[in-house]
Amino acid sequence: MAGLTKKYGEVVAVAGIDLEIARGEFFTMLGPSGSGKTTTLRMIAGFEDPSAGTIELAGEDVSGVPPYDRAVNTVFQDYALFPHMTVGDNVAYGLKVAGVDKSERAKRRDEALEMVRLPGYAERKPSELSGGQRQRVALARAIVNRPKVLLLDEPLGALDLKLREQMQIELKTIQREVGITFVYVTHDQDEALTMSDRIAVFSEGRIEQVSPPQELYEHPVNEFVAGFVGVSNVIERDGKRLTIRPEKIELLDSTAAPGGLHSERGKVVEVAYAGMVTRYTVALDAGGTLQLVRQNVDSASSGALPEQGKEVLVGWRPEHAASVHGKSTNEEEAS
Ligand code: ADP
Ligand code: MG
Numbered sequence: 001m002a003g004l005t006k007k008y009g010e011v012v013a014v015a016g017i018d019l020e021i022a023r024g025e026f027f028t029m030l031g032p033s034g035s036g037k038t039t040t041l042r043m044i045a046g047f048e049d050p051s052a053g054t055i056e057l058a059g060e061d062v063s064g065v066p067p068y069d070r071a072v073n074t075v076f077q078d079y080a081l082f083p084h085m086t087v088g089d090n091v092a093y094g095l096k097v098a099g100v101d102k103s104e105r106a107k108r109r110d111e112a113l114e115m116v117r118l119p120g121y122a123e124r125k126p127s128e129l130s131g132g133q134r135q136r137v138a139l140a141r142a143i144v145n146r147p148k149v150l151l152l153d154e155p156l157g158a159l160d161l162k163l164r165e166q167m168q169i170e171l172k173t174i175q176r177e178v179g180i181t182f183v184y185v186t187h188d189q190d191e192a193l194t195m196s197d198r199i200a201v202f203s204e205g206r207i208e209q210v211s212p213p214q215e216l217y218e219h220p221v222n223e224f225v226a227g228f229v230g231v232s233n234v235i236e237r238d239g240k241r242l243t244i245r246p247e248k249i250e251l252l253d254s255t256a257a258p259g260g261l262h263s264e265r266g267k268v269v270e271v272a273y274a275g276m277v278t279r280y281t282v283a284l285d286a287g288g289t290l291q292l293v294r295q296n297v298d299s300a301s302s303g304a305l306p307e308q309g310k311e312v313l314v315g316w317r318p319e320h321a322a323s324v325h326g327k328s329t330n331e332e333e334a335s
Helices: 037-045 085-099 102-115 129-143 161-178 187-193 213-218 223-228 329-334
Strands: 002-008 013-015 028-031 050-052 074-075 150-154 180-188 198-203 207-209 234-237 239-245 251-252 260-275 275-283 289-295 311-316
Touching: 002 037, 013 037, 013 050, 028 037, 028 161, 028 187, 037 074, 037 150, 037 180, 074 129, 085 102, 085 129, 102 129, 102 161, 102 251, 129 161, 180 187, 187 198, 187 213, 198 213, 198 223, 207 213, 207 223, 223 234, 223 239, 251 289, 275 311
Parallel strands: 028 180, 028 198, 074 150, 150 180
Antiparallel strands: 002 013, 002 050, 198 207, 234 239, 251 311, 260 275, 260 311, 275 289
């Protein structure tokens, strides 16, 4: 897509985005609520017309092509299954509408249910399924007519955390197996990092950065991205703004830092025990606060870990302090 823009009166929902998504890619649009993700997805699906810009699918401009003629399907958060129909009829519904004959329909229905790990569920009613299973039926229904691109708008948003984490892994596996391009919308950074080949970070209708998960996390281009994807740990040193990820910061026992580490003194201002890890907030003597985490390898109750108010030495490898622009690209352009 190029120069893609959507205005609703005065509101600029999408402010001119350029993106190229590769075939077979798991591509995620990540951003806070109201940043334009759903609007972008709806324009790809054909439910909304762009105010400006173009969208190509498999090399063809789809301007003016209605949703049902695009090789695209959408999965929403509220899976919207037909409650009175069986699971099998729900999955095969689109094929029936398209005039696919009965035996072919049954074959493709069973293939799709197999792909989402629900073989043998065709005769059940949606009400007899769990939330996760219903979402898988919605997925089967969306892949049964073999779209080139599947659009997913916060599809796991209604599930509780455990199930959501399990479904993240499963969705990624299914995507790899079926080979369909996924364009996935979420506001959950962990979800984005877990599942995606690449992530576009949205803010106020624009894209701040497009990168694979690891690069996004380790080399955020600005403070907005650094803060939205991960903990915002920004300090200013020598006129430069630096971001350092919590897990890269060590709590040093001795008064002298081991060779190669940049170290600073500070005071523990907050301790939050979270089971697997403990999170510390340290106010540095040279200014700024940093959050760091320590794995609770030893028992946290043994008294070996620093408490609130304690003076500590923290250190990090200089290459883990990434220099970031203070502003987001949006603000720079606006000012
Ligand atoms: P996201 O999915 O990232 O939460 P949306 O794409 O839904 O964001 O919305 C982006 C912006 O566009 C928001 O400010 C929203 O209020 C506005 N918006 C979305 N749809 C409409 C609409 N139909 N009419 C007016 N404003 C809209
Ligand atoms: Mg949305």
